[in-house]
Amino acid sequence: MRTPCVATGLMLAILSAQPAHADDLEWFEGGKLVLTNGVTTIEGTSGGGIATWATIAGLEMDNGVGVSGHATIIELPDYGWQSHGVAVGIANRVELSYARQNFDTRDVGTALGLGEGYVLNQDIFAAKLRLLGDVVYGDPLLPQVSLGVEYKRSLDGDVAAAVGAARAEGLDYTLSATKLFLSRSVLVNATARLTEANQNGLLGFGSAAGAGHSLQFEGSLGYQLSRRAVIGAEVRTKPDNLGLGEDDWFDLFAAYAVTDNITVTAAYVDLGSIATFEDQRGAFLSAQVAF
Amino acid sequence: MLATAAAAIALIFLQQAPAEDIDWDAEFGVEERERDPATGEFPVDPYEKSNANAGAEPFANGRLAAAFGGREGIRRIAERTVELSEADPRIAEIFVAHDTVRLKRTLSEQFCYLLGAGCDYTGRDMRATHDGLGIRTADLNALVENLQQAMREAGVPFAAQNRLLSKLAPMSGDVVER
Numbered sequence: 525m526r527t528p529c530v531a532t533g534l535m536l537a538i539l540s541a542q543p544a545h546a547d548d549l550e551w552f553e554g555g556k557l558v559l560t561n562g563v564t565t566i567e568g569t570s571g572g573g574i575a576t577w578a579t580i581a582g583l584e585m586d587n588g589v590g591v592s593g594h595a596t597i598i599e600l601p602d603y604g605w606q607s608h609g610v611a612v613g614i615a616n617r618v619e620l621s622y623a624r625q626n627f628d629t630r631d632v633g634t635a636l637g638l639g640e641g642y643v644l645n646q647d648i649f650a651a652k653l654r655l656l657g658d659v660v661y662g663d664p665l666l667p668q669v670s671l672g673v674e675y676k677r678s679l680d681g682d683v684a685a686a687v688g689a690a691r692a693e694g695l696d697y698t699l700s701a702t703k704l705f706l707s708r709s710v711l712v713n714a715t716a717r718l719t720e721a722n723q724n725g726l727l728g729f730g731s732a733a734g735a736g737h738s739l740q741f742e743g744s745l746g747y748q749l750s751r752r753a754v755i756g757a758e759v760r761t762k763p764d765n766l767g768l769g770e771d772d773w774f775d776l777f778a779a780y781a782v783t784d785n786i787t788v789t790a791a792y793v794d795l796g797s798i799a800t801f802e803d804q805r806g807a808f809l810s811a812q813v814a815f
Numbered sequence: 816m817l818a819t820a821a822a823a824i825a826l827i828f829l830q831q832a833p834a835e836d837i838d839w840d841a842e843f844g845v846e847e848r849e850r851d852p853a854t855g856e857f858p859v860d861p862y863e864k865s866n867a868n869a870g871a872e873p874f875a876n877g878r879l880a881a882a883f884g885g886r887e888g889i890r891r892i893a894e895r896t897v898e899l900s901e902a903d904p905r906i907a908e909i910f911v912a913h914d915t916v917r918l919k920r921t922l923s924e925q926f927c928y929l930l931g932a933g934c935d936y937t938g939r940d941m942r943a944t945h946d947g948l949g950i951r952t953a954d955l956n957a958l959v960e961n962l963q964q965a966m967r968e969a970g971v972p973f974a975a976q977n978r979l980l981s982k983l984a985p986m987s988g989d990v991v992e993r
């Protein structure tokens with residue numbers, strides 16, 4: 525009977541040898557399709573360049589943890605923008621991110637009485653939860669939908685108060701829907717944002733005159749040229765709580781996944797009037813590393 | 816305790832070695848599977864054949880099929896996808912002990928049918944076929960990447976590649992289990 529014992533044992537072993545996936549979380553294993561983690565927005569969330577999407581940062585799928593890091597510069601006629609940050613994606617369900625924005629006022633600093641080259645800084649801590657749907661899979665008409673909250677803290681409360689903002693910190697709430705329509709190679713995103721931020725929060729939140737949260741819209745349209753390349757356009761509406769003539773934002777972007785882990789984004793951005801200095805149109809350049 | 820253990824061990828060694836000529840497969844009711852000499856495929860349990868098993872409606876005209884190199888090109892892409900997946904360390908294990916001779920044929924029929932190239936799909940439906948395979952979305956992504964590679968190698972334009980994927984992506988719910 526010894527031989528059959530061994531044989532049965534072997535057979536049982538073979539029969540029970542399931543596809544050997546660990547059921548516990550995998551770290552930085554990857555698994556997302558290229559570009560389906562989006563790139564990084566100026567707020568550090570995953571999305572397009574200026575619009576937050578329903579995507580979750582990092583390359584993990586439902587069984588893993590992923591991360592991403594990014595740096596962005598925007599070169600404008602009168603200002604210079606630099607931001608950087610990190611994001612963690614958990615099980616393609618939760619995104620936690622941090623970004624630091626540094627906004628160099630250059631000569632305008634003198635004109636505004638801040639001093640030559642005064643830099644406005646802001647920290648943004650954000651969390652996003654995927655509620656339902658999938659960017660790529662499932663019902664072709666059911667988008668991936670995510671809910672986000674962003675805690676923004678301007679580090680220049682004095683300046684914010686001087687221009688008439690009510691607070692130096694505030695919360696943004698976002699509800700995003702994103703879908704890749706494979707039959708047309710088109711990616712569509714629509715985001716509703718409840719915000720009281722002035723120029724993203726760099727000029728504080730709300731107004732001393734009582735302006736508070738208002739509903740704003742972010743839209744993105746992308747066309748997939750290849751597995752690695754996408755071009756598109758974005759729009760983002762903004763409130764004008766301070767009466768400084770704050771404008772809506774537009775961009776035309778091209779994103780390219782140099783490798784499965786590195787994505788570079790170049791864009792032409794039109795940020796309109798910033799602190800009464802008009803026509804702030806320029807170049808946006810961003811690099812993202814994700815695992 | 817010790818005595819029982821010792822007795823058990825003694826018993827094991829006292830057992831007779833089995834006769835050499837016992838057919839253990841028959842003894843344990845293991846059915847011998849034999850490949851069909853003509854097709855090279857293992858037989859499968861009976862099921863109702865229908866194009867509805869392909870999981871989606873085909874494209875109405877055959878123009879897309881031309882971008883895939885017609886029926887012959889589609890067959891090569893399906894076979895290449897299976898070959899890449901069998902050799903892909905991320906998902907190879909899932910294909911072990913499955914009849915990939917048949918899979919190559921039925922997958923090629925499915926693509927051919929969906930692309931409007933005039934084939935009938937004779938395989939099983941997606942839910943029944945993938946039941947119990949333990950497929951995760953990450954595995955599906957790996958398969959999609961292999962299909963994309965096969966299509967790229969065959970020179971299928973990217974927009975046309977996505978047209979085929981647009982038929983397959985909605986089937987994820989039937990394929991992914993966890």
Ligand code: HEM
Pocket residue numbers: 906909910913914917918921922925937938939940941944945948950954955956958983984986987990
């Ligand atoms: C939407 C995506 C998928 C489609 C359209 C698809 C299509 C098919 C088709 C047509 C068959 C043959 C059915 C038959 O012969 O009766 C099949 C079988 C099979 N598929 Fe998929 N498949 C998909 C995803 C996957 C994935 C992600 C894996 C694993 C990584 C996988 C692994 C298998 C295996 C192992 C078999 C053989 C099952 C058996 O022998 O019983 N499939 N698939």
